[in-house]
Amino acid sequence: MAHFDIQREKLEQATNILAEQDIDLWLTFARETSETPDPALNLILGQGVTWQSAFLVTRDGKRIAIVGGPDGGLIKETSLYEEVKTYDEGIGPVLRETVGALNPRKIALNYALGDVASDGLTHGMFLQLASIFKGTPYRTRFTSAGSIIAPLRSRKTPAERARMQKAIELAEEIFAIVGANLKPGLTEIDVANIAHDEVKRRGLTTSWDWDACPIVNTGPGVEVGHGGPTNKVIEEGHLVHLDFGVVYEGYCSDLQRMWFMRGKREQQPPESVRNAFAACVSAIEQARRKLHAGVKGWRIDEIARRTLTKKGYPEYMHALGHSVGMACHDGGPLLGPRWPRYGETPLRPIEPDSIYTLELGVGTERGYIGLEDEVHVTESGAEFISPAQRELMLAG
Amino acid sequence: MAHFDIQREKLEQATNILAEQDIDLWLTFARETSETPDPALNLILGQGVTWQSAFLVTRDGKRIAIVGGPDGGLIKETSLYEEVKTYDEGIGPVLRETVGALNPRKIALNYALGDVASDGLTHGMFLQLASIFKGTPYRTRFTSAGSIIAPLRSRKTPAERARMQKAIELAEEIFAIVGANLKPGLTEIDVANIAHDEVKRRGLTTSWDWDACPIVNTGPGVEVGHGGPTNKVIEEGHLVHLDFGVVYEGYCSDLQRMWFMRGKREQQPPESVRNAFAACVSAIEQARRKLHAGVKGWRIDEIARRTLTKKGYPEYMHALGHSVGMACHDGGPLLGPRWPRYGETPLRPIEPDSIYTLELGVGTERGYIGLEDEVHVTESGAEFISPAQRELMLAG
Numbered sequence: 001m002a003h004f005d006i007q008r009e010k011l012e013q014a015t016n017i018l019a020e021q022d023i024d025l026w027l028t029f030a031r032e033t034s035e036t037p038d039p040a041l042n043l044i045l046g047q048g049v050t051w052q053s054a055f056l057v058t059r060d061g062k063r064i065a066i067v068g069g070p071d072g073g074l075i076k077e078t079s080l081y082e083e084v085k086t087y088d089e090g091i092g093p094v095l096r097e098t099v100g101a102l103n104p105r106k107i108a109l110n111y112a113l114g115d116v117a118s119d120g121l122t123h124g125m126f127l128q129l130a131s132i133f134k135g136t137p138y139r140t141r142f143t144s145a146g147s148i149i150a151p152l153r154s155r156k157t158p159a160e161r162a163r164m165q166k167a168i169e170l171a172e173e174i175f176a177i178v179g180a181n182l183k184p185g186l187t188e189i190d191v192a193n194i195a196h197d198e199v200k201r202r203g204l205t206t207s208w209d210w211d212a213c214p215i216v217n218t219g220p221g222v223e224v225g226h227g228g229p230t231n232k233v234i235e236e237g238h239l240v241h242l243d244f245g246v247v248y249e250g251y252c253s254d255l256q257r258m259w260f261m262r263g264k265r266e267q268q269p270p271e272s273v274r275n276a277f278a279a280c281v282s283a284i285e286q287a288r289r290k291l292h293a294g295v296k297g298w299r300i301d302e303i304a305r306r307t308l309t310k311k312g313y314p315e316y317m318h319a320l321g322h323s324v325g326m327a328c329h330d331g332g333p334l335l336g337p338r339w340p341r342y343g344e345t346p347l348r349p350i351e352p353d354s355i356y357t358l359e360l361g362v363g364t365e366r367g368y369i370g371l372e373d374e375v376h377v378t379e380s381g382a383e384f385i386s387p388a389q390r391e392l393m394l395a396g
Numbered sequence: 397m398a399h400f401d402i403q404r405e406k407l408e409q410a411t412n413i414l415a416e417q418d419i420d421l422w423l424t425f426a427r428e429t430s431e432t433p434d435p436a437l438n439l440i441l442g443q444g445v446t447w448q449s450a451f452l453v454t455r456d457g458k459r460i461a462i463v464g465g466p467d468g469g470l471i472k473e474t475s476l477y478e479e480v481k482t483y484d485e486g487i488g489p490v491l492r493e494t495v496g497a498l499n500p501r502k503i504a505l506n507y508a509l510g511d512v513a514s515d516g517l518t519h520g521m522f523l524q525l526a527s528i529f530k531g532t533p534y535r536t537r538f539t540s541a542g543s544i545i546a547p548l549r550s551r552k553t554p555a556e557r558a559r560m561q562k563a564i565e566l567a568e569e570i571f572a573i574v575g576a577n578l579k580p581g582l583t584e585i586d587v588a589n590i591a592h593d594e595v596k597r598r599g600l601t602t603s604w605d606w607d608a609c610p611i612v613n614t615g616p617g618v619e620v621g622h623g624g625p626t627n628k629v630i631e632e633g634h635l636v637h638l639d640f641g642v643v644y645e646g647y648c649s650d651l652q653r654m655w656f657m658r659g660k661r662e663q664q665p666p667e668s669v670r671n672a673f674a675a676c677v678s679a680i681e682q683a684r685r686k687l688h689a690g691v692k693g694w695r696i697d698e699i700a701r702r703t704l705t706k707k708g709y710p711e712y713m714h715a716l717g718h719s720v721g722m723a724c725h726d727g728g729p730l731l732g733p734r735w736p737r738y739g740e741t742p743l744r745p746i747e748p749d750s751i752y753t754l755e756l757g758v759g760t761e762r763g764y765i766g767l768e769d770e771v772h773v774t775e776s777g778a779e780f781i782s783p784a785q786r787e788l789m790l791a792g
Contacts, residue, residue, distance in 0.1 A: 035433075035727075036432070037432070048605065051737060070713075074624075087737075090737045092736055115520075116427060117431060120518065122507065123517045123518065125519075128739075208430055227466075329428060341464070341487060
């Protein structure tokens with residue numbers, strides 16, 4: 001199953017990252033993941049579990065799974081774990097014994113402040129681990145696995161990048177069809193339906209909630225991020241804005257595209273709109289030029305933010321960019337401002353081979369302008385991997 | 397939107413349960429629920445959130461939502477919360493101020509040992525709450541919301557029960573079509589495909605992972621709970637077993653059905669199979685007769701378990717029954733043995749108006765026998781709401 005090839009690559013990466021971070025053991029503890037999924041399981045298992053399950057990865061390359069009896073067969077079939085232990089009544093004894101034999105100095109658990117992709121362990125499950133290891137030295141050796149999961153998700157392998165490239169291409173195909181069909185009188189919902197039909201025709205899913213992907217905005221008075229498309233009608237002389245992406249073999253794309261709806265009186269957007277659009281393009285480009293692996297995300301966000309505000313535009317109330325991958329918001333370091341809600345994520349250095357969005361926007365009297373493209377970040381810089389929008393497309 | 401009618405009913409129930417439990421404030425704290433959903437949000441919001449969000453329900457009936465700016469519109473549209481506060485940079489100040497004004501003696505948070513449906517708060521989010529309330533009296537007033545969420549999910553309103561009844565009817569329709577098409581030579585996967593075609597034709601989804609719903613087992617040597625259907629072929633004289641359910645307007649069904657594949661030589665299953673089947677029926681029936689609201693689940697499980705083992709059959713390695721609802725495993729009190737992996741859930745009294753599965757099985761030389769039906773539990777007893785299987789159906 002090609003499905004597990006990615007997980008095999010990620011498990012190999014994980015061993016290296018454990019060594020880098022000087023952590024002996026990474027312990028993923030999950031149960032009933034259909035209800036409370038742990039995003040880390042996508043990286044190291046590629047499926048869910050029912051009973052309480054532990055997945056142990058060590059810095060010297062051992063991989064041990066401890067799962068409920070009924071899950072045992074499925075986990076063995078993946079061949080991802082050299083040892084698969086099963087239990088019937090309770091995971092405690094076998095988990096204590098297995099960890100005891102490894103005698104780790106540090107045990108990384110899947111919790112983190114601010115980084116959702118590293119925070120899949122529920123508080124109740126944390127308390128259960130604390131109870132299982134009560135009275136052992138291991139109870140005091142727990143640490144956050146954020147320093148493992150963030151680079152593991154961020155550093156895309158060639159196989160991951162190929163899927164992400166395809167997810168971008170498919171989204172671009174759909175944007176082109178939407179653009180060709182835009183006309184005055186269509187509602188935002190009509191536009192979303194055009195995109196949805198193309199998603200279904202290709203047997204794909206959307207990168208986030210179906211009902212709000214694409215986000216469609218037209219005309220003035222847009223409350224950005226307001227959610228799903230509405231019955232608002234496209235008018236001549238207004239802007240049309242889509243925020244959209246699709247999932248291809250488990251990997252997301254996340255892009256924004258803009259059109260000006262030409263009318264009898266106006267073949268081109270007014271100067272104020274052209275200027276605002278150019279300011280957005282410029283802010284993204286200034287930031288992209290300074291982006292490379294190792295830089296802290298808030299510094300890049302600040303470049304874009306200042307470029308806009310210096311020109312008199314209001315600052316955008318979100319981050320300039322986020323990592324994309326298996327999740328549309330893939331966690332890890334953020335290209336964002338140092339606001340409390342982002343926790344530590346804007347302070348962390350950007351990982352090599354990560355894929356980021358660069359996105360921002362401003363409101364105008366003709367509608368919201370929002371741009372978003374994706375870049376591949378390496379030690380030497382950041383290159384667009386989506387065809388970055390540099391001109392307002394003309395529709396109608 | 398009919399969608400939010402259920403949430404409105406559940407929020408009203410929640411206020412009553414807070415008073416019952418003597419808890420002033422129930423605080424649901426969530427973010428990026430597409431990655432780490434909190435199952436409680438289905439009850440009280442009916443949609444997800446992106447930024448850190450707090451939903452406060454008080455014992456005197458106040459409902460306050462605190463959400464990120466971009467989520468504000470969508471939350472207001474639901475009309476579920478009389479007050480919707482928004483923030484841009486960090487939720488901390490407004491959350492501290494709001495809780496301070498309520499001055500609760502106890503603050504219930506969504507964590508619990510053993511009960512997944514009450515354990516949606518991640519450990520990282522718990523640490524963030526601890527940090528937000530550091531230095532205030534509220535930091536020491538946190539308690540588990542398990543005693544609120546479990547009864548809230550368990551006590552089905554008439555509107556919920558109507559949806560669940562429909563989910564059962566739809567599953568039964570599909571079981572009938574599967575049964576009519578069973579024949580020797582079909583593989584387990586062929587059988588699953590018949591069911592899947594009918595699910596798609598009705599525009600439904602399955603109650604758990606598509607690839608393992610239905611579970612299909614045929615012939616001897618079945619490893620129960622092994623997961624998805626395989627290429628194993630149905631033979632004359634063998635049993636065919638399905639574990640299956642569908643979701644109707646957000647509510648699941650979960651049923652098991654059994655057939656004997658007649659052949660030229662055998663029109664009826666052998667006596668050993670008939671006896672084992674009768675033992676399963678009897679074990680379920682003995683348990684059902686003692687089941688009512690207020691009883692502790694482990695006592696009911698024990699009745700079924702003993703009925704089987706006294707007749708010389710091995711005990712089933714799972715619980716006799718679980719609550720069904722928005723989730724197939726809907727959390728709350730369990731009709732299960734007092735095994736460590738079930739935590740406190742078998743010790744808790746069964747709630748009135750809850751819907752439970754009654755399910756168990758035994759292996760035979762012709763294949764696995766597994767039965768599962770659903771009951772509505774009230775103060776006065778437990779009545780089947782699915783057409784309980786009492787006879788092996790004959791296929792072919």
